[in-house]
Amino acid sequence: MNIILFISGIADSKWPPPTLQLDPQAAGAAAAAPPKKLSPFDESALECALKIRDADAQTRISVFVVGAPVQESLLRAIASFRLDHVAGLTVVEPELWDARSLARRFGDVLARQTETIDLVLIGREFGDFDDGLLPPYLAEVLRLPFVGLVQEVRCDAGEWIFFRERGDIEERIRVRPAALASITNDKRNRLRFPLMKNIAAAKKAAFVVENTGPGSEARVRLLSSSVRTVSRQQDGCRMLAGSIEAQAEELSAFLLSRVKA
Amino acid sequence: MESKGMPAIHVVVLADELDRLEARGFVAAATAMAVSIGATVDALIIGVAPGEMYAKDAVQAGAGRVALISHPALMVPAHTDQLLALLEDVLPQAMTPAQSGGHVSLCLFHADAVGEELAARLAARMDGTALGRCSNIEGRAGGLRVHKSVFGGRMDVALATDAGPCFAVIRSIKAAGADATDDSARLSDEAVTHFNLDDTLPAIGHISRNPSQQQRKRLEGARIIVSGGRGMEGPDGFLQLQQLADALGAALGGSLPAVDAGWAPVSHQVGQSGKYVTPELYVAVALSGTPQHMAGIGPDTDIVAINSDEGAEIFKGAKTGVVADWKELLPALIRRLDQAA
Amino acid sequence: MNDTGAERIDTPLLVVGGGLAGFSAALEAANAGVSVLLIEKMDAIGGSSAMSGGCLAFAGTDIQRANGVEDDSELLFRDLCEVGQFDNDEALVRAYVQNQLSTYEWLRAQGVIFSPALEASAGQSVPRVHTVDPADMVRVLAAKCRASGKVTVMMSTSAERLVRSGEGGRVEAVVASSKGRPIVIHAQCVILASGGFGRNTEMVHRFAPQYDNAVFVGGEGNVGDGLKMAWRLGADVRDMAYIKGTYGKHPVDTTNNHSCLAVYKGAIAVSQEGRRFVDESLSYKLLGDACMQQTDGATYQIFDQPIFAGGDDRVRILDFGRRLEEGLMYKADSLEALAQMIEVPFEILRDTIATYNGYVDAGEDADFGRRALVHNHGALVRIETAPFYAYPSTAAVFGTYCGLYIDADMHVLDVFGDSIEGLLAAGEIVGGFHGGAYMTGSSLGKAAIFGRIAARTAANSLQRQSQSAGSSA
């Protein structure tokens, strides 16, 4: 089976978010970008692919790392899972705002693949700007059946089985290849650690980074941005003091008053 | 309708996915945006057999016209391929430039997994623009200006587009007089159109569904939510949280690391990538209060925070705080609540 | 204010550093009636001590007796010298041994809680690892200091220079920076307890370039400030050639700082090629050296179910169950599946284990001479019962365990062997005690024991100073 992943990474939240470029023509801002790391959903998608490979060593995994620009450290981090192909895909920042233009870029890239594609995996949210709309958009562009918020993927008799929970219902969806699934975080797909020998190999690897340019096809543009300082404002927090017993006493009285209210 | 020349935005209400209160709040939120765009609201209410009440609610929440669409073969919970086929029959005609009065046309879905998927896939099928989850949408010289947050809730941005059709997802607001809909009020025939469909619906692959072992109280609509984070350290900690939740009649949620660890189910994750919840009270235990988590808690919710680190961010967003180790506090608390019961 | 514009503070005793050594010294001095100022560079107390494994080496304790373990100061002395390859200073080892049991009792009396579990680890002929919650231990001592009313703690205050009264004179002040403000602290006595320099890559490289690729873990403030300040006054150093990583650190994970030592329960260590490379019963410092010689500095500890079951989740370096749960450990139903997971050639691994099992039966390891599980303790066991486990392991530099030349009273000596008046040191900043390798628990032990000795030396000296001041007045 041939699996393709798209990964974008997210800005490491230990750093303040980067300055965004209002004018796509202006250069320079990208240099100050904080380092990127894999998002929880990038990790889950990658682990799903690795699990499929554990079960069938013939599985091929190719990853496209997308960025404006693509960070090499991210390429290396991903390559250290001994994948068949890891390549960068540079897009221009405005396209990150627009699922349509990104999906079409990805479609162009896949159209040029010579091997058949059996499965496309992607995290449920793509990078720092997407709210979960890119994966289904991409499925339509690629004309693939879409299964969202998948927690586990298995291959059975040449077909994919996708597992997911919706409220109190467990779903098992059987689809013939090819398909596109967006992956959400779950105990079953917590990303493993890479092996040292593969980290060492990835340190030496060279990567092809493809530029999708020139020009932007984005239909959405950025008007303004502001960093949020406080996520919630409130008039200060009433702290319950005293011993554990005193705290428990006061808290239980408070909670009971709210239950009855 | 006399709103001649006034463009209409479309709002898709999935009656089998949202309860009445959520649906009303959703239409109310859409109406508020329609006003700033200078448009009216056309509500499409879809379900196996959506009750007339949904239509009345929608009108009261500000919809100008309502299409009440029923199809007995729809699956519950929703199967997106079915809904997509159904909507693809209706929306393209409704969202032509002519229908939109020369404005960029806009269709809104509720901000949840199904809404996001439908918005994106319809956008793709109509070569439209997918705007994502928007906190506000305004008109702007024939186009739209939308507001949303990025970088895990750490930055707010305004975006512009002039190219439709546009698709976005939005959250419900607390509709004024939420339960005041006069159920006996009559709806004008003009406002509501009924469509009873029964054509065959497509489906990808083969779906099998099983109720999961454990039935849990839903986060949606819960008055009180008890929620745990990474500091709970294991399934045993979550058992104690469940006891606390039971004592309070509350639903149980968790942060992303708690879900990752398998202590809480995926559908009970609160935050940017989980559920958006608006209970009256949110009891956050051993949760640090990152922007990604706080993004899932409504602004009107009172937060009670229990954390052993007095410097934890969560206290900044909380109304009531206890600096304590949950391993000591929870047993003492649960004992008292059980005694009071 | 003095002429440099820096604020002046006066104290009888200044302690630099708020780790286990610093707080042990401060509390011991306070209990002797001395007023103490303790300064800590970071905005939190604890240093490496708080993040450590919390293992302390004591001999002859009630916990050992309750576990039927016979141990005493003499055996401890012998073990310490032996593990140090007899290249440690006997006087310092004696100082440790003579004060260890009373320090164990003292820690307990302060409210430090020891786990009832006992384990044998690096360099120990008998189980002698006594375990505490390390962050809690430091907090308890700090709280006792506060309660004594004799100790003032200044956070975010970093010592920068020692000031002597003229060439070769007494140390009489410390120039420091407190939340960015310059201050000068005048003290009759200064105890340096500022820890090692494991977080100063450049400085480590100068003494131990073979560890350039190792993992470095330790208190953020531990960059060698105290060492440099004393150097400037001509202080001598020891053990610098013995900086060593500790074997058993997961090479990639950053959430679990602690080494895992399945080897001491019977695991073997193999290279990525699947071959053994060392006598696994050696001190984990020596294992660290051997590990860094392997490809990528990366190896695996390989073991089976009975060895896994011998772990103990209460002891940080043996908490196999917890690590499996954290996804750090590999587990497979067959050796072949395990080899596939860790991408080690199966045939070689299989042969390595078969050969080793043969040695276990024969009672002799013809390759590396392993005779015990750890040091002289424990009989070797075969690795044969599925499921099989692998723990990826490299060496981590947890501390530098070398540094200032001190005498048994903790006086800092200069390169000519003369004492630098008014300057004492304790904890990881001092050299000469460990020598060639290291016994588990002896570093925290050293911090508490030497910290207290330094305080007593300081208290005596202060008393003499005040007497002579009294008589000359």
Ligand SMILES: Cc1cc2nc3c(=O)[nH]c(=O)nc-3n(C[C@H](O)[C@H](O)[C@H](O)COP(=O)(O)OP(=O)(O)OC[C@H]3O[C@@H](n4cnc5c(N)ncnc54)[C@H](O)[C@@H]3O)c2cc1C
């Ligand atoms: C793209 C993306 C999407 C994300 N989406 C979400 C999301 O939807 N929801 C979400 O929650 N996160 C989300 N995250 C993850 C988020 O960034 C944080 O990692 C997460 O919210 C932290 O969870 P936590 O508060 O449980 O854990 P931590 O931040 O580790 O906090 C644990 C807290 O427990 C306290 N504690 C520890 N022990 C005790 C004790 N004994 N008693 C009392 N208190 C104790 C500690 O003081 C600490 O404050 C997302 C991240 C990314 C990158």
Ligand SMILES: Cc1cc2nc3c(=O)[nH]c(=O)nc-3n(C[C@H](O)[C@H](O)[C@H](O)COP(=O)(O)OP(=O)(O)OC[C@H]3O[C@@H](n4cnc5c(N)ncnc54)[C@H](O)[C@@H]3O)c2cc1C
């Ligand atoms: C992960 C880990 C596990 C370990 N496990 C064990 C174990 O199980 N058993 C054992 O015996 N040993 C262990 N060790 C080693 C042991 O923790 C240390 O050797 C010991 O704690 C040193 O104590 P200390 O008080 O000398 O130094 P620290 O505890 O490091 O304290 C030094 C303090 O001085 C401060 N400081 C530094 N410079 C200045 C300055 N200029 N001005 C003011 N303050 C300054 C630092 O910020 C720090 O707080 C471990 C170490 C690590 C990192």
